[in-house]
Amino acid sequence: RIMGAIRLASGLILVLISTTMCVKADSPKASLTQSDKSRILDQLKASKTADGTFGSARETYFGLTALKTLGERTKMKKICKALLKDVSSESVEDIYYLSKLGCVKASKTRLDAIQTSLDSGIMADQYMALIAAETLKSLDEVSLDSLKSSMEILLEKGAFKATKASSRVDAASTAFGISILSKLGLSGVEAAGKAILKLGKSVGGETYFTAPGYNRLHTTTLVMDAALAAKAPISKNMMNGICSFVIASKYVQAPQDVANLFLATSLCSSNDIYVPVVLGVKDLTITVSDVSGNELKPSEISLESVTTHGSSSKVSVGALNGAKLPELAPGIYDVNLKATVGDSEVSGKSTVRVPATLSPSKVSVVVSSSKSGSSSDDEHVAKFPSNLPEELQVDESKYILLIDLAVKGVSSGVAPEQVALLLTHVDTGTSTMFPMNGSKGKYSLKLNMGSPSTTSKLSGSGMYTMYMMVGGVLLKESFKWELGDVDVRWPPSNPTASLMDELKPKKEIRHIFNNPDPRPLSLFSLVFTILCLAPLGILILGINYLGFGLKFSSVSQSKWAIPFLTSLVAVMFLNVFYFLVLNTFEAFAGLGILAIPAIITGHGALNALNLKRTGGDKEKTE
Numbered sequence: 001r002i003m004g005a006i007r008l009a010s011g012l013i014l015v016l017i018s019t020t021m022c023v024k025a026d027s028p029k030a031s032l033t034q035s036d037k038s039r040i041l042d043q044l045k046a047s048k049t050a051d052g053t054f055g056s057a058r059e060t061y062f063g064l065t066a067l068k069t070l071g072e073r074t075k076m077k078k079i080c081k082a083l084l085k086d087v088s089s090e091s092v093e094d095i096y097y098l099s100k101l102g103c104v105k106a107s108k109t110r111l112d113a114i115q116t117s118l119d120s121g122i123m124a125d126q127y128m129a130l131i132a133a134e135t136l137k138s139l140d141e142v143s144l145d146s147l148k149s150s151m152e153i154l155l156e157k158g159a160f161k162a163t164k165a166s167s168r169v170d171a172a173s174t175a176f177g178i179s180i181l182s183k184l185g186l187s188g189v190e191a192a193g194k195a196i197l198k199l200g201k202s203v204g205g206e207t208y209f210t211a212p213g214y215n216r217l218h219t220t221t222l223v224m225d226a227a228l229a230a231k232a233p234i235s236k237n238m239m240n241g242i243c244s245f246v247i248a249s250k251y252v253q254a255p256q257d258v259a260n261l262f263l264a265t266s267l268c269s270s271n272d273i274y275v276p277v278v279l280g281v282k283d284l285t286i287t288v289s290d291v292s293g294n295e296l297k298p299s300e301i302s303l304e305s306v307t308t309h310g311s312s313s314k315v316s317v318g319a320l321n322g323a324k325l326p327e328l329a330p331g332i333y334d335v336n337l338k339a340t341v342g343d344s345e346v347s348g349k350s351t352v353r354v355p356a357t358l359s360p361s362k363v364s365v366v367v368s369s370s371k372s373g374s375s376s377d378d379e380h381v382a383k384f385p386s387n388l389p390e391e392l393q394v395d396e397s398k399y400i401l402l403i404d405l406a407v408k409g410v411s412s413g414v415a416p417e418q419v420a421l422l423l424t425h426v427d428t429g430t431s432t433m434f435p436m437n438g439s440k441g442k443y444s445l446k447l448n449m450g451s452p453s454t455t456s457k458l459s460g461s462g463m464y465t466m467y468m469m470v471g472g473v474l475l476k477e478s479f480k481w482e483l484g485d486v487d488v489r490w491p492p493s494n495p496t497a498s499l500m501d502e503l504k505p506k507k508e509i510r511h512i513f514n515n516p517d518p519r520p521l522s523l524f525s526l527v528f529t530i531l532c533l534a535p536l537g538i539l540i541l542g543i544n545y546l547g548f549g550l551k552f553s554s555v556s557q558s559k560w561a562i563p564f565l566t567s568l569v570a571v572m573f574l575n576v577f578y579f580l581v582l583n584t585f586e587a588f589a590g591l592g593i594l595a596i597p598a599i600i601t602g603h604g605a606l607n608a609l610n611l612k613r614t615g616g617d618k619e620k621t622e
Contacts, residue, residue, distance in 0.1 A: 026205055027348050028244045031278045032265055032293045036250055041070050043253055051082035054255050057097040063255035064101065069262045076102060092117040096128035099135040106136040114138075119146040123154060123162050127176040130183055144184065151180060155188065158195030162212070171199040172211035172219050175226035182229060193232030196223055200238065206248060207241030217249045221260040224267050236274045236344070243268040243276040247291045265292045279337045279348030286323040288339050296341050304336040309351060330356030330414045330474050355476040358409035358416060360384040360468060361441075363483060366402040367392055371446050373402050388466075388484035394449045395489040401447040403436070405468060410441035416472040419443045426463040426485070433469065449488055461488045560604035567598035 044067055047054055052074060054063035060083060064074055080103035087094050090104075092113055098104045110132075117129035126147055133139050154160045159169035160177035174196045181189045200207050200223075208216045209223045224242060227234055234242075246264040249257070268276055269290035277296060280287045288296045301323055306315045309332035318326035325335070333352045338345065361384055368377045377398070382388045394401070403421060410416075419438065424431040436443040448454055458464075464486050471478035571594050578587035 026244070027240055027346050028247045028268075028276050028278050028291050029348070029350075030247050030250070030280070031289050031291045032247070032250060034293070036293075037070060040066070040258055041072070044070075044255065044258065047255060049082075052079045053082050057083050057087060057094050057101070057103075059255050061097040061100055062259035066255060066258040066262055069259075069266075079103075092125050092129050092132065096132045099132045104136075106138045106141070110136070111138060111141055115142050118142060118144065121150045121153070121164050123160060123173040123176045123180075126150065127180055130180060134183070147180070148184065148186070151177065151184075151186065155192075158188070158191040159199070160192070169195075169199070170211040171196060171209035171223050172214045174199065175219075175222040178226040178230050189230045190232075193227055193230030196227055196230075197232055197234065197238065199223075200242075202241055205241060206245035207238055208245045215257070217246070217252065217257055217260050217264070220245060221264040221267075224264055228267060228271050228273065231272075234273050239268070239274045240276050243291050247278075268292070269294060274344070277339065277341050277344070277346040277348075279339055279346060279350060281325065281335060281337075281350045281352045284325045284328075284352070284354070286320075286325065286337060286339075288341065298339040298341045300340040302338045304338050304347070306336070307334045308332075309334050325352070328352075328354045330354050330411075332474070353474070356409060356411075356414045356474045358407055358414070358470070358472070358475050360470055360479055360481050361406040361408040363388075363406070363468060363481075364404040365392065365466075365483070367394060367398045368400050368402055369398050371400055371402075371448075377402075382483060384479075384481060387482060391484060392466075392486040393489065394486060396450075399448065399450045401445070401449060401486075403445045403447070405436060405438075405443045407441045407443065407470060414474055415439070415441075416470050416475060418469060418471040420469045421445055421447070422467040422469050422480075423458065423464045423486075424467065425459040426465060428459045430459045432457045458488070463487050560601050560608050563597065564601035564605045567594055567601055570594050571598065 044063055047063065049055065053060045060079065064079070067074060080098075080101065083098065083101070083103055087098070090098070090110060090113060095104065095110050095113060104110065114129045114133050117125040118133075120126065129142075130144075130147065133142050150164075151160075153164055154162075154173070154177065156169055159174045161169050162173040166173075174192060178189055178192045178196065181187075181192065196209075200209050209219045210216055211219045214222070220242060243265075246261065246268060250261060252258055252261055269292040275290055277298075278287075278289050278291060280289075286301055288298045288301070290296060301320065303317070303320050303325070306317050306328070307313060308315060315328070315333060317328060320326065331354055333354065335350050335352050337348050337350065339348075340346075363382050363384075365380045365388060366373055366377050368374060380388045380390065380392065392401075405419065407416060407419070419436045421434045421436060422431055423434070434445060434447055436445040438444055449458075466483040466486055468481040468483055469479070470481070571591065574582075574587065574590045574594060577590075578584075582590070
């Protein structure tokens with residue numbers, strides 16, 4: 001029973017795999033246009049360095065290959081010089097790309113590196129070494145015996161593994177293996193071509209290939225190139241899927257991806273198996289081309305059906321006029337097409353936008369004091385594309401704008417999605433848009449210029465220029481109709497702070513954390529200050545009155561004593577200033593400065609006094 005269940009599960013898995021691989025792929029829905037090629041060319045030019053390279057030898061090779069496809073010419077001498085300057089040790093990858101660019105010639109060092117890679121057993125390196133030897137015209141100078149032996153080792157059920165230690169085969173290694181078999185003239189190319197197709201994955205009508213170390217576009221391009229060279233049995237369905245994936249990747253940017261994109265689209269457009277056809281519509285004319293954008297000449301074109309976009313309801317239309325679609329009412333449609341190119345019949349679906357010719361017709365503007373207006377209000381009328389006859393004014397007496405707009409060309413299902421009044425401040429250049437409501441070609445707006453909801457959006461009072469904006473998906477062109485100016489004088493001042501005003505320094509905020517304790521009047525403090533200083537004043541006056549004075553017994557003592565007393569007085573004054581105006585750090589700095597002369601002069605005065613006493617003792621002894 002267990003074995004039966006395993007067989008049943010295996011069968012179901014095989015059925016699912018077969019169903020996945022057989023999903024029908026439609027023809028590609030797009031092709032490379034001239035605008036795509038111009039965009040890619042601008043990208044490549046922006047990626048080039050000053051010396052003309054794209055960085056490494058690998059990226060430069062792909063970048064220059066893509067530029068060559070676009071018809072650009074390059075100065076290879078300068079580029080090769082720059083590449084060889086940056087390449088310190090030439091690996092087989094560097095030799096491969098430099099030889100493809102024509103920047104190097106055969107040498108013993110390069111041939112030794114090629115021989116090492118041929119013997120390495122790494123599929124990608126063996127392929128690059130073989131092509132490099134062929135490009136350098138040195139196949140006779142290397143041995144291919146080890147390469148032929150390793151090909152047999154890496155071969156597994158028709159496909160190839162990247163190395164001997166790899167757990168399974170992959171698409172990139174098999175593509176390299178097919179190319180090597182073809183170059184060496186060995187058998188097994190056809191079997192490998194069939195095996196490589198089984199490695200593809202189909203999702204949403206697109207078929208791609210993957211391999212470790214390679215992105216999907218690069219791997220798919222390698223597979224496609226190898227499979228076509230091996231004349232593998234690629235079905236139309238698979239070719240459509242592969243080319244659909246390739247063209248869906250047309251927004252790549254890296255030089256390597258761009259070169260692979262061009263190579264893959266070229267293979268899709270030029271092969272002996274099947275060329276996918278792209279059906280499209282441009283300017284209401286059916287176009288038939290390949291994925292590279294080359295025009296194809298179909299033997300027959302037919303219009304199968306036309307439905308409204310996003311629904312299944314069919315639209316009754318007339319017959320084709322050559323390749324021109326029949327006349328359609330403005331709208332968006334899904335057009336189902338069929339064309340015969342060669343012996344292939346191709347079906348395709350394209351979304352077509354038929355634009356409508358709409359335009360503003362007339363506008364009426366009234367400045368009033370009420371939302372309903374009054375008979376005394378003046379009506380200002382302008383016909384498209386003229387301006388209003390005079391400048392409008394908004395003040396405290398009339399501050400409501402009543403605007404009515406008529407749009408011609410509006411019909412059932414065709415109307416502008418955007419109708420709005422745009423006010424642009426003449427001085428600041430800031431703009432504010434106010435949507436208008438309406439239907440059937442008539443739109444209105446009641447705008448209270450003094451309401452907070454309006455003033456918060458505007459830039460205050462001043463002169464504004466009025467524009468009428470009309471646009472939509474189906475419009476052939478959008479309109480920005482300048483009506484004239486309106487002088488907003490009310491509210492008289494509603495300045496909107498600019499960003500710079502917001503960033504200006506703010507006033508200092510002083511916080512009161514505790515209420516100060518109650519204190520007596522300053523007069524009491526002054527009286528008590530005088531009473532405290534009175535003894536000092538009495539002392540000074542008493543000394544002068546009694547005739548006391550400072551006497552110095554010697555000149556040397558007075559020389560030191562007077563500066564010392566002066567420095568002490570300066571310290572006292574510093575303390576007074578600390579109490580009044582100075583902070584702690586400033587007071588410490590001043591004290592540090594005054595301490596120096598005070599210490600020096602004090603030391604000198606004490607020495608002079610000590611010398612005097614010592615001298616007196618000597619006289620008594622004598």
